[in-house]
Structures are given as structure tokens and as C-alpha cells.
Amino acid sequence: MFQSQAILGRMAGTKNPEQIDDHVWPADGLDCIPDWVYTSDAIYEREVERIFHGRTWNYVALEVEVPNVGDYKRSYVGPTPVVVSRAEDGSIHVFENRCAHRGAEFCRNARGNNKEFVCPYHQWSYDLKGNLQGIPFKRGVNKAGGMPKDFRNENHGLKQLAVTTRNGVVFASFCHDMEPLEDYLTPEILKDFDVVFNGRKLHLHGYYKNEVPANWKMYHENLKDPYHATLLHSFLVVFGLMVAGNESAMIADSKYGIHGTMASAKKEDKYAKVSDDTKKEMRSFHEGMKLQDERFLEYIKEFDSPWSVTMQTIWPNLIVQREMNTLGVRHIVPNGPNSFVMMWTMFGYEDDTEEMTRHRLRQGNLMGPSGFLGLEDNEALRFTQEGISKSTTEQSVIKLDAGNVGTADSLISEAAIRAMYRHYREVMDL
Template sequence: MLAKTGDDVWPAKDYARIPYWLFTDEELYQQELEKIFRGSTWNYVGLDVEIPDWGDFKTTYVGETPIIVSRGKEGELIALVNRCGHRGAMVRRETHGNERTHTCIYHRWCYSLEGDLIGIPFKRGVNGKGGLDATFDQKEHGLQRLRIESFKGMMFVTFDHEMQSLHDYLGPLNREQIARIMCKPIKVLGFQKQIIKGNWKLYQENLRDTYHASLLHSFFVTFGLDRVTNPGGTRLDESKGHSFVFNRPDPAAADTLVNEASSQVYASEGVKAERVNLEDTWFLSFHKQYDDDMRLYLACLFPNAHYQQMNNCLNTRQMIPRGPDMFEVVWTVFGYEDDTEDLAELRKFQANFIGPAGFVSMEDAEVIENMQTAFRNEREACAVVEMGGRGAILTDCDNKVNEIPIRGFWSRYARLMGLEPTGAER
């Protein structure tokens, strides 16, 4: 049962209460696929270094729609729906490859890189019998073409041929931060994939939730990578849907990362800050590469993209919904072409922060599955999202004990879904 208006959905106009049914409702999920993933959003689909040459392609998804992203003869990017115009089979099944045409395995219908239908076996039948009627118009049965643009090597696709450019969609906050991390030619070091049995919006909340980072993730707090006592904060763009959370090293703990006064703050809150130890601390070493002192940040791009620096581990994440109670995360770990061997090795090692068996991200998956189980059939109760205060959603916060970016996500979500309450506090 889907509520008809925003006023029916939201108990609080500032999105400080999130009804749990929003994470489980099948009908709502179908509307999300239509209004968000096939609607007016740019969806991250990968890095353009994955397909450098003419004919290179990768397959992925926008929402639940399978797509092919490929490189044309002139170096242009092409995005097509990966579904045969004949009977609907996925034309490409490989994750990556290089071909000048795409041929469906079912009946060998063949398409150009641009998606035009260029070959149909037995089109005129055999010996004048069977085949297609002369009225069949081959031009009408190509692969559906989508809009694709890239910014500093990150590729995005949209179903909406009318909406604003990717440049405008990203806005100044993302353009600045993507330019920082994509400051020179990059090299992909590897991929990780993870299926999480929870609703996709729990992941979007999790990555905007700077409050949980040093409470759920023992590794962060034990080794001083992310403590609420470190300088840091949250930034939102004007739409409130994109966010950026960041953390700078504690100036009082420059070498060891961990400072005693900070540990006392955690102890006074009943949190033990030193539960584990490392035999070899090389894993925590940091090679400074940028003009600023940021060592840990995570950017969230509405609806499905994330890019991150964790010490020297650089990665992007693409989130793909797979029904109301499941989603997939594709992690792409990268470095720069001119990295020394040692630095590339360190980046690969530090990729152990992330992914299904990482020192950090495994815990996010666990807690999301735990939440989905806890409110599976709940139709009334709500989550409480008040850390950092209520009311208008602030774009700039100089502390990390706040949940404001989560309210920002819901504000943009509600507008796109046509479910904004009367008098909404944005």
C-alpha cells in the first residue's frame, strides 16, 4: 500500500523521522526504479579507463536495466540498453571485452557499436519460405540508446534526454572534489563486488552517516583514522542530495594518529578505543600526495555513486539495486599511472579497508542486513535522525556528530519521487 502524498509519508517535515516501510515496500521500489534510476538522475557506471580503445566495452546496470557502455571509433562513449530488440535476451554477457559489433546468442541478431540492427540470420527465410515480411523495418529495432557523459574519467548514464548536463548535475562541490582525486592519469588496480541483503537506501544513509564511523568501525577509532575528535565535518550541495564527509588528522597525534586525550573522550562515552593491535603498522602508513592534509573522505553522489580516499586507498563505488531488499556494490580500486611500485603496493594493501572482507566495510554490510531483518514487516515505526539538530538542512557542518547528510538524501529523494510534504524543510 503506497501512500499517495508526501503528507501521508512523512511524520516530520525536516526528514528527522524515516518510516521503516520505505525500506521494504515493493510498490514504492517499482516507483523508485522509474522516477529515480530511469528518471532525471545521472547514474555512475564506471571509469572511462576501463574502456580505452575502439570497440572496448563493459556491461553493467542502471537501476535494474542491463546496459552496455562502449568506446566508438572516434573515441566517443556509447551507452545502450543490453536487451536484444528481437526477444529481449541480454546481448552481452561478458563484464568487459573488445568487439566491433554486438551479437545476441539467441538468434544471432547483430548490432553495430552504436546499437543499429545490422544483421538478421535468415532474414528472407530459406528458398523463399519463412523469414521476415518485407514491411519489417530494421531501423526500428536497434538497441535503445542512452545518454552518456563523463567528468574527469567518471562515466555517468541517464535515461532522461532532456535533463541538465552532467557538469551542472555534479555541481561545484563534486567538480572540485572529483578533480582533486582524478588529478592525473589513473590506473585501475582491481575490482571488488559485494551483494548486501538490505534496501539500497540504507546504503545511501550509511555512507552519509559520519556519526557511526568511529562507533561501528573499531579499526577507525583504534588507529585514529576517524575519530569524532579529529577536525572534520560534512558538506552538502544546494540540492542536498550529494554529500561529502571528511576527516583530517588530529594535530596532537601527527605521528601515531592516536592521541591520549581523544581516547579519554571515547572512554568517557563508554567506548573502548584500543581493542585491537597490529603486528605490522606498515598498513597504516601514509604517502602524502595532495596539497591539503585530508586523509579520509567519502563523497556521495545521488543516487548511486561514491568516491573515496582512505589514507592511500582510492576507490569509487557503484551501487546497483536488486529488488527492495538487496543491492550490489562494485568497488573500483585505483592509483595513478606514475605511482612507484611501493605506492601501488600500499594502495592495494590498503584496499583491505573496503569490500566484503575489509577491516571497515564488512561491518556496514552486517549492520544493514541486521536492520532489514529488524523492520521487515514494520508499517508504523520510524527511524530517528536528529543528530546535528533539526529544521532546515545545513550545507556546511564543522563536526562529525551529525546525521544532516542523511536528511539531505531524503529531501532530494522526496522531491524526485513527488513525495515532498507540504511546507518541507529543505
């Protein structure tokens, strides 16, 4: 865990002599990734401008977190602090957590309920939609000082973002002429998104938060890389959640190539049955490994889906996890080129039985920063960032399943990573 204020305080905008023009993508095109994509301050600043503040829908909250009038939640769009607020008419609004007067971050609590937002510095006050409603000493004192006569409150509200929702999930964008969310996500991604967010009311189970000392894009790569899942994670392999040879897929959206669903179908057996040839390829497979509590392996089929495990990446900042019966979302908050913060929200459904709630909480130990899976991913990304930052080599190779860009039927593929960087290069002009 960490002190979130200290970590999230290191925002984008650090200037140095480096220029975008210094960076030229290698001639190998989509078969390699240059190291400066992960380490360059200039690249990171353009990512904030063109991706997080550009033509994207960014996850900011679940509606269940702001169910009542006056409820609010602090959130982020890229590195930019925002507030998600439920107004008197029931509508949801998202605005920058920056006072229009002197720039103070006025909302200090993670969640709460307010009738208004008041900046602690000079007490400028805003309504639940982010409109300026009051200024102390607006007309001065004894006819001296104060705002000019032509000052209008309606011209000095908080910077407001476009907002859309789908089945209880709230997205925001700095771009006010964004395409509908359904078009942005595409049918391929909506198919599994709507399996989890199917209209049933959600019930919050809790939160995790951790910092990962790696570039934010690496987490997208990690979940578009089913290859690593069959090798790094002993738990997935030994207990049959994701094994080479199982029915599986890496599904990329066909419109942009930036969203993806890594999916696998667990067989009925509690433990994986792996051929001798496959065992030789997977050092993470440990013969005879057992669980003291085998309830971790119980999969209660509750969804109309062929998959028991799905991990969705929704560009640029959301992961939707469904690992058997444990459910959650992960919110990526970039923190410069060499770090990002991961904000986890675990949930179930309001109509879950007490037994199902306990089952989801139990299986929740699979996930989280110190879970059976998350810890290994975080360490692997840290090792990768360290290697890239300190070595003399200038690029990484992504040639698995060469020639394929996008969806792959095999786990031994990097096709979805190539699709992501094809779009990334277009947006970034690289």
C-alpha cells in the same frame, strides 16, 4: 562472494496489491524515516522509474576499463543491465543489454573486446554504438517468411542512453535532456571529486563484488552519517582516521542535497589521542590496540586537499572512496527493496611508482567486503534491514543536529540524511 547472475536476475517489476497511496509520510517530516521506504515493492518500483531511470546521471564505468576500440564492459543503471562500449571513432556508448528482437540479454561476459554484438538467440547483430546492422533471413527463404518490406534496421536498434564523462569517469542517463554533469554534481562535490579524478591516467588494481541484504538507500545514509563512523569502526577510531574532535566535515551539495562528502583529517600521530571523556562515549575505542604492520597507517600526502579521508556519495549509485592512499569506486546495483549488489573497482594511477602501487594495495585491505571497515558496515545494514522488516515500530528517528539540513561541521549530525530525503520526497511525490 555470490553468483552474480542469480542475484542480479531478481529484477524490479514484481507486482503486488500494494499501492503508493497506501503510504503517507509521518507528520514529523524530515526528523523521521518511515519503515516502508525500505521494504515496499511499490516504493521500489517508483524509485526505479523516477530515480534510476529518471533525471539523474548514473555511474557506469571508468574509461580505463574500455580504453580501445571494441572494448566493452557490462554494467547497470539501477537494476537495468547495460553495455558500455568504445566505438570505432573513439566515442563511448551505453545501451541496454536487451536484444530489440525478443529481449535476450545478449552480452554475457563482464568485459571483453568485440567488433560487433550478436544475440545468441536469433543472431541479430548490433554495431559498437548499439545500432542494428544485421538480421538472419531478413527476406525469408525462397520468398517465404522474413520481415515486412517496411522494416528498417535503423528503427530497431538497442535502447541507447545519454552519455557523459569527466576525467575518466563515465556516466549515463535514460533522460536525454539532462543538465550538464558539472551542474548536476555542483561545485561542492566537484571539489573533492576532482581531487581523485584529476586528469592523471588511472590504473586498475582489481574488483570486488558482494550482495548486501539491505535497502540500497541505507548505503547512502551510512556515508552521510559520520556519527556511526566514530562508534562502529574500531579501526577508524583507534588509529585516528575518523575521531570525534578531529578536523572533519559532512559536506552536502547545496543544490539538491543528494550528494555528499564525508571528510576527515588524520593527525600526524599514528594512533589516536582521545580524552577520557570522549573514550566514555566511544565503546569502539580499545586502549592498547596495535598493528603488527604499521604501514597501514602511513599517509603519503599526494593531493591538494586538507582531508586524508573522503567518502563521496554521488546520487543515485556511486561512491568515490579515498581512505588515505587507497582509491576506489563503489557501484550500487539495487536488487529489490531488501537487497543490493555492491560492485567495487580499486585503482591507482598509471604513473605510480611500484612502491606506491604496493602501498595502495596494502591499504586496500582497509576496504572491500571483508576489509577492516566494509564488513562492519554490511553487517550493520543487515541488522537494520532485519529490524525494520520484522518489527511493529513504523519509523526511525533522525534528530541529531536538529534543525540543520545539509552540510554539517560536526561528525555528530544527521543533517545530510535529512537533505537527501527532502529531495527524495519531492521526486517521489511522498
